[in-house]
Amino acid sequence: MSLNTKQIxxxxxxxxxxxxxxxxxxxxxxxxxxxxxxxxxxxxLAQPSVSHHLKVLIEAGLIDAEKEGRNQKYTLNDAVLKEYTSAVTMLNFA
Amino acid sequence: MSLNTKQIxxxxxxxxxxxxxxxxxxxxxxxxxxxxxxxxxxxxLAQPSVSHHLKVLIEAGLIDAEKEGRNQKYTLNDAVLKEYTSAVTMLNFA
DNA sequence: TAGACACATCGAAATATTTCAATATATCTT
DNA sequence: AAGATATATTGAAATATTTCGATGTGTCTA
Structure with a gap:
């Protein structure tokens, strides 16, 4: 899977x-x-602001969210991060 | 030279x-x-908008500007781009 | 099941970014 | 030197982002 301009x-x-x-x-x-x-x-920051920033990161695909009881666990999406840096280095995306 | 959070x-x-x-x-x-x-x-985009975007890229260090007569030449700063992608991959910056 | 806890969403204010018409500046040509 | 060309800057309107108080939703504990 490779990223396009909108995703970058x-x-x-x-x-x-x-x-x-x-x-x-x-x-x-x-x-x-x-x-x-x-x-x-x-x-x-206040709690809603942090929540907002986490959402932005999720929507960018940089982290994934998973519920554990009443807590939220966030996992770094290394694959997306790597694809991003690779595409940016080469400026190779459509 | 390594990049700090503000620069990233x-x-x-x-x-x-x-x-x-x-x-x-x-x-x-x-x-x-x-x-x-x-x-x-x-x-x-209109000319001033392009000029604005070029300025943003220059101020980020991603390109360098050089005058050639009445034309402007822009050069990609590969070193900065590489430092950026490297730092982001490792999330390694202060 | 009532209250506490963890987090998300909404709505509004403050701030930042994008865009362009108008205009300025610098250089080239004649 | 006057006009043409290339790019930058200014100022203002439109749009997007950030932030937080208030409130909603789901889950745990007593």
Whole structure:
């Protein structure tokens, strides 16, 4: 599966915010899998704002969400991240 | 030289627009070096808009500008692009 | 089942980005 | 030097994004 311009644009936009970059770093630091509550604790933002940023990351395909009881678990989508960086490096997408 | 969060954010923002992605692709297709007039011809946007997008790419460090008479030549900054993709892949930046 | 807890959604305000007409600047040509 | 050409800047309107309080939804615990 290879990414098109619209997807590259969306992923880039998702990466174009310091709060979201921090969230991704947090998840990566936790071995690619982090919980919403942890992310909220590390963030200076209000809960709905964090929720919004997580949604943007999900819609870009950078993370996947999974419910565990009343908690949300977020997993880094390494495949998408790799496809993104690969496509951007070569500027190879339609 | 390695990129920090602010720089990653800025580059991502610059990449988060279809018009700018097209511009970069055009320059890449031309061997990493393209002219303003060409870029304007290929773009559906008005001249000031193209000029604006080029400025965003320059400020992100993705391209460098050089004057040739009354024309502007834009060169892809492969080093920055590579540092960006590398940092994003590893989510490794401060 | 009532209350607590975790998270999502809505709606509105604040801020940022995109776009273009008008105009400025710099360089080339005649 | 005057006009033409190439690009940049300004200022304003349209649009998108960010943020948060209030509230909704689903799940756990007592």
């Amino acid at each position: 644009e969306k992923i880039s936009k998702a990466l174009g915010d310091a709060n979201r970059l921090k969230i991704l770093q947090h998840i990566a630091k936790k071995g690619g899998c982090g919980f919403c509550s942890e992310i909220q604790e590390e963030s200076p | 954010e800025k580059i991502s923002k610059a990449l988060g627009d279809a018009n700018r992605l097209k511009i970069l692709q055009h320059i890449a297709k031309k061997g990493g070096c393209g002219f303003c007039s060409e870029i304007q011809e290929e773009s559906p």
